[in-house]
Amino acid sequence: MSFNMGPLTPVTDVGIGAMELYFPQNYIDQADLEKYNKVSSGKYTIGLGQQQMGFCADNEDIVSISMTVTRNLLETYEILTDSIGCLVVGTETLIDKSKSVKTALMDLFPGNSDIEGVDIKNACFGGAQALLHAIDWVTVNHQMDNKNAIVVIADIAIYEDGPARCTGGAGAIAFLICPDAAIPIDRQFAACHMKNTWDFFKPISSTSSEYPVVDGSLSLASYLEAVRMTYTHFMEKLVRHGNKDVSIESFDALFFHSPFTKMVQKGLAVMHYTDAVLRGEKLNGVDTETKLDENDRASLAKMIELSTLVWKNKTDPYLIFNRRIGNMYTPSLFAQLLAYLASDNCTTEGDKNVLFFAYGSGLASAVFPGRVRRSSSNLEKLREVALSAIKRLDQRHRFTAEEFTETLKLRETFLHSNEFPRIPNGTVLFPNTFCLTSMDELYRRKYAITECEVVNGNGVHS
Ligand code: ACO
Numbered sequence: 205m206s207f208n209m210g211p212l213t214p215v216t217d218v219g220i221g222a223m224e225l226y227f228p229q230n231y232i233d234q235a236d237l238e239k240y241n242k243v244s245s246g247k248y249t250i251g252l253g254q255q256q257m258g259f260c261a262d263n264e265d266i267v268s269i270s271m272t273v274t275r276n277l278l279e280t281y282e283i284l285t286d287s288i289g290c291l292v293v294g295t296e297t298l299i300d301k302s303k304s305v306k307t308a309l310m311d312l313f314p315g316n317s318d319i320e321g322v323d324i325k326n327a328c329f330g331g332a333q334a335l336l337h338a339i340d341w342v343t344v345n346h347q348m349d350n351k352n353a354i355v356v357i358a359d360i361a362i363y364e365d366g367p368a369r370c371t372g373g374a375g376a377i378a379f380l381i382c383p384d385a386a387i388p389i390d391r392q393f394a395a396c397h398m399k400n401t402w403d404f405f406k407p408i409s410s411t412s413s414e415y416p417v418v419d420g421s422l423s424l425a426s427y428l429e430a431v432r433m434t435y436t437h438f439m440e441k442l443v444r445h446g447n448k449d450v451s452i453e454s455f456d457a458l459f460f461h462s463p464f465t466k467m468v469q470k471g472l473a474v475m476h477y478t479d480a481v482l483r484g485e486k487l488n489g490v491d492t493e494t495k496l497d498e499n500d501r502a503s504l505a506k507m508i509e510l511s512t513l514v515w516k517n518k519t520d521p522y523l524i525f526n527r528r529i530g531n532m533y534t535p536s537l538f539a540q541l542l543a544y545l546a547s548d549n550c551t552t553e554g555d556k557n558v559l560f561f562a563y564g565s566g567l568a569s570a571v572f573p574g575r576v577r578r579s580s581s582n583l584e585k586l587r588e589v590a591l592s593a594i595k596r597l598d599q600r601h602r603f604t605a606e607e608f609t610e611t612l613k614l615r616e617t618f619l620h621s622n623e624f625p626r627i628p629n630g631t632v633l634f635p636n637t638f639c640l641t642s643m644d645e646l647y648r649r650k651y652a653i654t655e656c657e658v659v660n661g662n663g664v665h666s
Contacts, residue, residue: 209348212347212348213347215342215343215347215384216384216388217383217388218339218342218343218346218381218382218385218389218391219381219382219385219386219387219389219575220335220380220386220388220389220574221379221380221382221385221582222277222280222281222283222379222380222386222586223377223378223538223541223542223586224273224276224277224280225273225375225376225377225535225542225589225593226269226272226273226276226358226376226377226637227374227376227525227529227532227593227597227600228258228259228260228269228374228375228600228633229601229632229633229637230258230260230601230608230611231257231259231528231529231600231601231602231603232256232257232259232604232605232607232608233255233602234249234254234256234257234370235248236604236605237369237370237605237608238370239605240605240606240609241369241605248370251466252370252371252466253464253468253469253523253527254370254464254465254527256528256529256530257372257373257529257530257608258374258528258529258530258532258600259362259372259373259608259612260360260374261631262611262614262615262640263631263640263641264360264374264633265297265299265640266295266299266305266360267305267309267638267640267649268637268638268639268640269360269374269375269638270305270356270376271308271309271311271312271638271651272376272637272638273356273358273377274309274312274356274378275312275636275638275653276378276636277354277378278312280585281380281585283352283354283380285312285313285314285315286316287351287352288316288319288351288352288353288354289318289319289320289341289349289351289353290320290321290338290341290345290351290352290353290354290381291306291313291320291321291353291354291356292306292321292322292323292324292338292353292354292355292356293306293309293322293324293334293355293356293358294324294325294329294330294331294332294333294334294335294355294356294357294358294534295323295325295330295356295358295359295533296325296326296327296330296359296406296534296564297358297359297360297414297533298325298406299649301408304322304323305323305358306322306323306356307322320341321337321338321341324337326564326566326568327404327533327564327565327566327568328359328463328531328533328534328536328537328563328564328565329461329534329566329567329569330357330564331357331533331534331535331537331538332537332560332562332570334355334356334357335355335357335379335381335389336391336394336570336572338353338354338355338379338381339381339391341381342381342382342383346382352380352381352382353382354378354379354380354381355378355379355381356376356377357377357378357379357534357535357538358375358377358534358535359375359376359532359534359535360374360414361373361374361530361531361532361533362374362414362612362615363415363416363418364413364415365609367420368418371463371464371531372530372531373529373531373532373533373536374529374530374532375529375532375535375536375539376532376535377534377535377538377539385577385582386576386577386582386583386586387541387558387574387575387576387577387586388575388577389573389574390572390574390575391572393438393442393445393572393573394438394570394572395434395435395437395438395440395441395571395572396434396568396570397430397434397437397569397570398567398568398569399426399567400566401422401426401566402419402566403418403419403423403426403565404416404417404418404419404423404565404566405566411620412619412620413616413619414615414616414619423565424467424470425498425499426565427461427463427467427563428470428471428498428499428504429498430567431460431498431561431563432474432475433569434569434570434571435474435475435478435479435482435561435571436478438572439479439482451479451483452476452479452514455518455557455558455559455573456518456549456556456558456576457519457522457540457544457556457558458475458514458518458519458558458559459519459522459537459538459540459541459544459558459560460519460537460561460563461536461537461561461562461564462523462526462536462537462540463536465520465526465527468526469508469519469520470498470504470508471561472511472514472515472518473504473507473508473511473515474504474507475561476507476510476511477492477496477507477510477511480492481495487510488510490506490510521543521547521549522540522543522544522547523540524594524597525540525542525543525593525594526540528597537560537561537562541558541560541574542589542593543590543594544576545583545586545587545589545590546587546590546591546593546594550576550587551587553578554578555575555576555577555578556575556576557573557574557575558573558574558575558576559571559572559573559574560572560573560574596634599634601632603631611631623643633654635655636653636654636655637653637654638651638652638653639652639653
């Protein structure tokens with residue numbers, strides 16, 4: 205037996221048609237954390253390039269932040285729930301070893317159970333993989349029933365007390381993936397570097413923990429190796445398919461996974477240098493035949509110096525969410541796209557070419573290009589959403605490093621109990637945010653949505 209699909213029109217420009225960002229209303233200042241942790245002044249703010257760090261109390265978890273951002277996407281862009289045929293979640297923040305976050309999101313699609321997709325996990329890379337899967341799904345399936353896909357990428361990044369704690373954060377992004385998109389992704393040019401490493405992982409052990417095991421220096425070296433390898437594979441692929449003149453100069457903006465923004469600057473420096481090596485070009489008089497090595501501090505410093513202009517023009521201006529929220533894991537890379545959409549650089553004449561570098565420890569990494577289509581009717585709405593997200597950064601509440609530490613202790617306690625979340629004094633939720641309200645003896649969780657800003661878990665003011 206063979207199935208007849210009828211005449212189908214191929215779709216083009218599949219990519220991001222709509223986008224929303226959620227981040228918690230609680231944050232701490234990195235300068236306060238430097239004092240609290242008794243490290244030298246400037247270590248987190250200058251050394252790592254971080255200004256602030258967002259955090260969630262124990263009434264927010266991966267399901268609640270994913271529900272919040274998905275609902276916001278559906279409402280803001282007036283997306284009909286029965287127009288969705290695929291929903292993929294990328295996250296490394298697991299609260300269950302079997303049940304996916306995606307299944308919980310089905311509550312937001314009443315009457316439409318024909319939605320393919322589950323969760324994809326590999327550290328910070330699961331978000332990029334979820335995006336690429338959804339693009340594939342739309343490319344193959346959209347012609348059949350005119351259905352689109354949603355991608356939800358979300359994480360709560362927290363570390364045990366120690367040198368990595370300052371590199372936490374939390375956030376969630378939802379994308380609508382459709383044909384004729386405002387930001388098509390040219391996913392056929394995606395090039396990967398995949399390798400078995402133990403730089404950052406979350407083993408199943410006798411005691412549950414939300415904290416990863418981290419080999420800090422291996423994770424930094426693995427990230428830079430991944431930049432060099434993915435960019436090399438990407439350029440080789442382009443050349444193989446007749447695109448000989450593409451270089452880093454061909455892109456208006458370059459986005460990187462951001463554990464902290466200083467890491468991004470190093471990543472960009474390695475990409476910029478690799479570009480020159482591949483093209484056999486001199487860089488500001490430096491002969492690239494005399495190899496610089498990203499693992500050597502002096503060489504890396506030289507690469508950073510050589511890439512100063514590219515950093516200033518194509519990457520640094522778009523790190524606002526990364527500097528002020530911290531590492532959101534899967535959304536960290538894509539928050540730069542949103543910042544770019546808000547920028548004046550995005551409004552000048554002509555379509556824009558952008559490049560994404562995705563990295564997830566363990567390790568999985570990829571480089572892929574996208575385009576911002578100035579002619580797209582959705583671009584103005586996307587810009588509005590981006591500008592409003594930037595404004596929201598100033599509507600957050602600042603907490604002390606002591607209060608942040610107390611909150612993380614409460615999350616630890618909650619994880620080892622099945623009690624009602626004990627929200628620490630003063631932590632807050634934006635209006636229209638889902639929160640965890642209870643957990644029963646089988647660890648089944650319940651959620652509710654706040655209508656106004658919520659303080660102390662129950663006192664409500666608008
Ligand atoms: N003023 C200015 N700069 C300073 C100061 C100061 N007072 N003090 C230190 N610095 C600089 C250091 O020179 C260093 O910069 P450099 O390496 O560019 O020279 C930087 O601040 C950090 O200082 P370190 O001593 O190297 O920091 P530490 O070893 O304590 O921790 C680390 C840093 C390894 C990144 C840690 O935060 C960590 O393990 N984080 C989690 C892992 C991570 O984010 N990995 C990245 C990729 S994987 C992922 O996305 C999770």
